[in-house]
Amino acid sequence: MAVEIDAERVLRDLYGLRKIGAFKTGVHRPTLSADDMTTRRWLADELRAIGHEAHIDGIANVIGYSPAPGRKLLAGSHIESQNEAGWLDGALGVIYALEAARVIAATPGDEDVGVDVIAFADEEGHFGSFLGSYSFVGELDEATIDAAADRTRGTPLREALSNAGLGDQKRALIQKDRYVGFLEAHIEQGDRLESKALSIGIVTSIVSISQFKITFEGTQNHAGTTRMAIRRDAGVAAVEFLQKLQDVFARHSGEHTVWTTGRITLEPGAPSIIPGRAEVLFQFRDDNPEKLAELEAVLAEAVQQADQDGPCAAKLETLAKSIPAVMDNSIQSALETAASLHAPNKFIRMPSGAGHDAQIVARHLPAGMMFVPSIGGISHHWTENTSDEDIVLGARVYAQAVAEILLPNK
Amino acid sequence: MAVEIDAERVLRDLYGLRKIGAFKTGVHRPTLSADDMTTRRWLADELRAIGHEAHIDGIANVIGYSPAPGRKLLAGSHIESQNEAGWLDGALGVIYALEAARVIAATPGDEDVGVDVIAFADEEGHFGSFLGSYSFVGELDEATIDAAADRTRGTPLREALSNAGLGDQKRALIQKDRYVGFLEAHIEQGDRLESKALSIGIVTSIVSISQFKITFEGTQNHAGTTRMAIRRDAGVAAVEFLQKLQDVFARHSGEHTVWTTGRITLEPGAPSIIPGRAEVLFQFRDDNPEKLAELEAVLAEAVQQADQDGPCAAKLETLAKSIPAVMDNSIQSALETAASLHAPNKFIRMPSGAGHDAQIVARHLPAGMMFVPSIGGISHHWTENTSDEDIVLGARVYAQAVAEILLPNK
Numbered sequence: 001m002a003v004e005i006d007a008e009r010v011l012r013d014l015y016g017l018r019k020i021g022a023f024k025t026g027v028h029r030p031t032l033s034a035d036d037m038t039t040r041r042w043l044a045d046e047l048r049a050i051g052h053e054a055h056i057d058g059i060a061n062v063i064g065y066s067p068a069p070g071r072k073l074l075a076g077s078h079i080e081s082q083n084e085a086g087w088l089d090g091a092l093g094v095i096y097a098l099e100a101a102r103v104i105a106a107t108p109g110d111e112d113v114g115v116d117v118i119a120f121a122d123e124e125g126h127f128g129s130f131l132g133s134y135s136f137v138g139e140l141d142e143a144t145i146d147a148a149a150d151r152t153r154g155t156p157l158r159e160a161l162s163n164a165g166l167g168d169q170k171r172a173l174i175q176k177d178r179y180v181g182f183l184e185a186h187i188e189q190g191d192r193l194e195s196k197a198l199s200i201g202i203v204t205s206i207v208s209i210s211q212f213k214i215t216f217e218g219t220q221n222h223a224g225t226t227r228m229a230i231r232r233d234a235g236v237a238a239v240e241f242l243q244k245l246q247d248v249f250a251r252h253s254g255e256h257t258v259w260t261t262g263r264i265t266l267e268p269g270a271p272s273i274i275p276g277r278a279e280v281l282f283q284f285r286d287d288n289p290e291k292l293a294e295l296e297a298v299l300a301e302a303v304q305q306a307d308q309d310g311p312c313a314a315k316l317e318t319l320a321k322s323i324p325a326v327m328d329n330s331i332q333s334a335l336e337t338a339a340s341l342h343a344p345n346k347f348i349r350m351p352s353g354a355g356h357d358a359q360i361v362a363r364h365l366p367a368g369m370m371f372v373p374s375i376g377g378i379s380h381h382w383t384e385n386t387s388d389e390d391i392v393l394g395a396r397v398y399a400q401a402v403a404e405i406l407l408p409n410k
Numbered sequence: 411m412a413v414e415i416d417a418e419r420v421l422r423d424l425y426g427l428r429k430i431g432a433f434k435t436g437v438h439r440p441t442l443s444a445d446d447m448t449t450r451r452w453l454a455d456e457l458r459a460i461g462h463e464a465h466i467d468g469i470a471n472v473i474g475y476s477p478a479p480g481r482k483l484l485a486g487s488h489i490e491s492q493n494e495a496g497w498l499d500g501a502l503g504v505i506y507a508l509e510a511a512r513v514i515a516a517t518p519g520d521e522d523v524g525v526d527v528i529a530f531a532d533e534e535g536h537f538g539s540f541l542g543s544y545s546f547v548g549e550l551d552e553a554t555i556d557a558a559a560d561r562t563r564g565t566p567l568r569e570a571l572s573n574a575g576l577g578d579q580k581r582a583l584i585q586k587d588r589y590v591g592f593l594e595a596h597i598e599q600g601d602r603l604e605s606k607a608l609s610i611g612i613v614t615s616i617v618s619i620s621q622f623k624i625t626f627e628g629t630q631n632h633a634g635t636t637r638m639a640i641r642r643d644a645g646v647a648a649v650e651f652l653q654k655l656q657d658v659f660a661r662h663s664g665e666h667t668v669w670t671t672g673r674i675t676l677e678p679g680a681p682s683i684i685p686g687r688a689e690v691l692f693q694f695r696d697d698n699p700e701k702l703a704e705l706e707a708v709l710a711e712a713v714q715q716a717d718q719d720g721p722c723a724a725k726l727e728t729l730a731k732s733i734p735a736v737m738d739n740s741i742q743s744a745l746e747t748a749a750s751l752h753a754p755n756k757f758i759r760m761p762s763g764a765g766h767d768a769q770i771v772a773r774h775l776p777a778g779m780m781f782v783p784s785i786g787g788i789s790h791h792w793t794e795n796t797s798d799e800d801i802v803l804g805a806r807v808y809a810q811a812v813a814e815i816l817l818p819n820k
Binding site: 188189190191192195207209211221222223224225226227228230233235236239240242243246250253257258259260261262263264265266269270271272273274275281283285319352353354355374377378379380381 | 598599600601602605617619621630631632633634635636637638640643645646649650652653656660663667668669670671672673674675676679680681682683684685691693695729762763764765784787788789790
């Protein structure tokens, strides 16, 4: 059965959100800002309008519970934005979930099943790391909330919650046996779909991020009087290492591997002083656990080799390491069925290179994700965009997949 | 005629200064600090004790004018230290000058010639760049003094001068026709002398420093979703460039060339963002103008090549460029005569890789410099040191050279 969405309503909702906290062609709606709270209240109202019991909880998650007695799907994404960033990053997945909830609720004969809609708080990390989804799955403690503060403005999270009128609200907790799964849609944030002229990405897994600090210890000295032959320049060591690492990773990388040096710090960082210490922030991502293990081994080997070769000491420190979040097979199948119907030959299975709330929820529920194309692969910038055509096609595939999941035999 | 110094007096003076602002085995005497002013007043008193007319001027230079009517040499160095740094960097050259002035003044029959002793203020750059020597040669304007502030403590220079009781003092100006030249002794700050088991360096020139900023412009993007193939990573471009530059400079460098990357800044410098911009601070030093021109050309060529090769744009900007300060030939000869007498086969002619007040004075007077060994080549650190034996030998050669310059026919 082909599900009918209201394409105009989807675009109207998204363009409506775009006006709240508008910044150039994007939006500026940091977590718990006045504009962010306006969108959360708007969403709760829209959910109430279709008969959901909706509220904003003690961490600012918006949750709308369907009154349906039967199978239920949890659906949504986040609604706040990065600072001065794109209008669809987060909002798209929330509006798709809202539209699917409306469609299911309004379809005669489908009264038994329903879609609970959720807009997680702070996926963009203004105050922490996935605070909303961690809270909802019961993995966020009060001490973390006590310690959190806005990374741009410095406001403590407790104060921001209180200012938003949420200081006394309880935090909602997942009822696992209520759901058959969780579905999140998102812009791709890369150019894989666009470069292949495709419209739908069915996410197979969310890659893990392995984050390292590599330090080189040499000897700080005078840049004018110290002969080249006796220098132990930590900056020179770091550059040589990183150049070699680039080749090593090019050789060992898989199809989806990405690796990035985000920061190089030379100490003391003065023009006339030979750096005595260099610090490198390096990360790689992949969705294949075997590949991840291989890359970690070659990285460790490269650092060890640099340390052995000298003249500077090299040391590897693991800062963070996650395991890839595998998306549920039956939800992937439902997405494929839906995409085959509405976007034949325009979809692909692919990993997500970015992190999403779905990776947190996936620890507790079968979870799935769907991507729509990002024009030019741009994200976290106000020029981020997706064509109206792709937005509407995505909504259609999404709602169809929801129906496939909730009414598999219809 | 062999000049007789008082070796015990030289060591007593230096060890006495070491106690003023003592920090571990070094000293902490930043310009215009209470301890710095104590040493300046002590020096003026010592100069008065041998009949010099001595005072501390409006920029904190200490100057002692010899009463002798005939040929006069200007001699000295600086007396303040870097923060928590060595006891001999600066002080050595001042005490050598003081000792030479005493010896000349006390030698019967030499009453006609004299040594004016100077301790320049702020060679170590707490407030600016060679403020004392620039002031003395008439190249420091009032606006520069108005704008200067302590780079560590933030105190404006005017306030610091006023606190030191120098607010109303005039600044002394060089009387060029008073002097046959300027002589400065200093610790080498490198390991050339030590590595060759030598005791005296006769400085041929003070190298020029060519300082550059090299920028790479790429595209800032998401480190998880942006495929390796389409990245324009400014950090990767900078690393590749610097690795190649290391080879290029190794090929083109002269015997005394040194080159240093002091800082690498990736923007925005976050672990999960592909750097859109990289900035590199790079400098090289040499005393040979032809070599300097060659190195600048190969640097410009390397940047142009990187820019052409892409994918990032590369740009070279010159931040500062000086010309090597050539030391006067007849002063070098006097130093050689003196070294041949007191330290036969233990001296060498060499350029200075570090900057010194002599390079400023050399624009107005024939100038010369002499080095003594630095143990381990260490400087700008409290562990900086020179053996008592080398200190005494240096004082002997220095005083002898002063006599050779002032009394060439004796």
